[in-house]
Amino acid sequence: MTKQLLTHAQIQQYHTDGYLIVRGFYDKEEVSKLYRIALDDAMISKHAIDVNDSTGKRSKLSLWYKPGDDVYGLLTRGKTLVGSVDQLLARQPGDDGHSVCHYHSKLMQKEPRVGGAWEWHQDYGYWYKNEFLYPEQLMSVMIAITDANVENGCLQVIKGSHKMGRVEHGFSGEQVGASQRYVDLALRTMEHVFVELNAGDALFFHSNILHRSEANLSEHPRWSLISCYNRSTNIGYHESSSSSSSITPIDIVPDEALLTWDTAGLTESEADFLSKEADVSLK
Numbered sequence: 001m002t003k004q005l006l007t008h009a010q011i012q013q014y015h016t017d018g019y020l021i022v023r024g025f026y027d028k029e030e031v032s033k034l035y036r037i038a039l040d041d042a043m044i045s046k047h048a049i050d051v052n053d054s055t056g057k058r059s060k061l062s063l064w065y066k067p068g069d070d071v072y073g074l075l076t077r078g079k080t081l082v083g084s085v086d087q088l089l090a091r092q093p094g095d096d097g098h099s100v101c102h103y104h105s106k107l108m109q110k111e112p113r114v115g116g117a118w119e120w121h122q123d124y125g126y127w128y129k130n131e132f133l134y135p136e137q138l139m140s141v142m143i144a145i146t147d148a149n150v151e152n153g154c155l156q157v158i159k160g161s162h163k164m165g166r167v168e169h170g171f172s173g174e175q176v177g178a179s180q181r182y183v184d185l186a187l188r189t190m191e192h193v194f195v196e197l198n199a200g201d202a203l204f205f206h207s208n209i210l211h212r213s214e215a216n217l218s219e220h221p222r223w224s225l226i227s228c229y230n231r232s233t234n235i236g237y238h239e240s241s242s243s244s245s246s247i248t249p250i251d252i253v254p255d256e257a258l259l260t261w262d263t264a265g266l267t268e269s270e271a272d273f274l275s276k277e278a279d280v281s282l283k
């Protein structure tokens with residue numbers, strides 16, 4: 001399947017709404033490979049962290065920085081995905097080269113009946129603490145590995161809330177959440193959208209959009225990959241050295257690499273995983 005860069009209208013929509021859904025970004029064959037690897041990869045499961053919500057439900061999350069030559073690394077380095085991100089991220093004056101970097105990716109596994117909720121937050125609410133100065137140069141892409149719907153705890157967003165700028169965040173149980181007052185005010189005028197995705201769909205979202213998700217009370221898993229991108233011009237002054245990937249332009253690979261390249265599992269040397277002790281805010 002040939003992937004397309006974003007159209008002018010899609011770019012406009014992202015800037016107006018703070019998010020953009022691209023249906024079928026990955027085809028059936030690609031999705032089944034991603035699902036199989038997520039199930040089988042010993043390194044992913046070895047490094048999975050439990051993240052509890054306020055009611056004790058938990059999601060399994062594996063987070064890594066440097067993308068390697070494994071299937072998930074190749075996905076995040078794919079030409080059209082990186083090219084689309086490049087169309088959406090703001091550029092610093094004077095930056096006219098290839099400057100899209102991989103900050104980190106996380107594989108989120110919300111298992112049936114146990115997968116936990118996420119409080120309302122902005123990703124930049126976390127990343128601000130890592131001293132990245134430019135929210136417009138940061139964004140995330142969620143790739144649905146299974147279908148995500150209201151029943152299994154899909155992502156919810158407040159449409160247009162990225163225009164509010166950064167909102168204060170504080171601890172809420174083990175998670176960091178946005179000030180409830182500002183969430184309530186945002187909901188007075190902005191639309192609360194449940195972003196239902198089919199496996200293979202991609203959701204591009206701004207680092208300042210308010211989002212949350214419910215626990216997975218259904219019988220179906222809700223698995224997704226969230227990859228976060230940055231520009232090399234946006235230095236995280238309070239980032240640990242292990243995440244120099246956030247200012248190192250991505251080594252881009254052809255889209256076909258995902259299906260055709262010979263890949264190993266994630267190895268210790270290729271991917272540097274986050275441990276729970278390393279970052280209390282869990283990105």
Ligand SMILES: O=C(O)CCC(=O)C(=O)O
Pocket residue numbers: 108118123153154155211212213224226283
């Ligand atoms: O997967 C989810 O439901 C939300 C996760 C999220 O927003 C995050 O990890 O920042």
Ligand SMILES: [Fe+2]
Pocket residue numbers: 121122123211
């Ligand atoms: Fe988030």
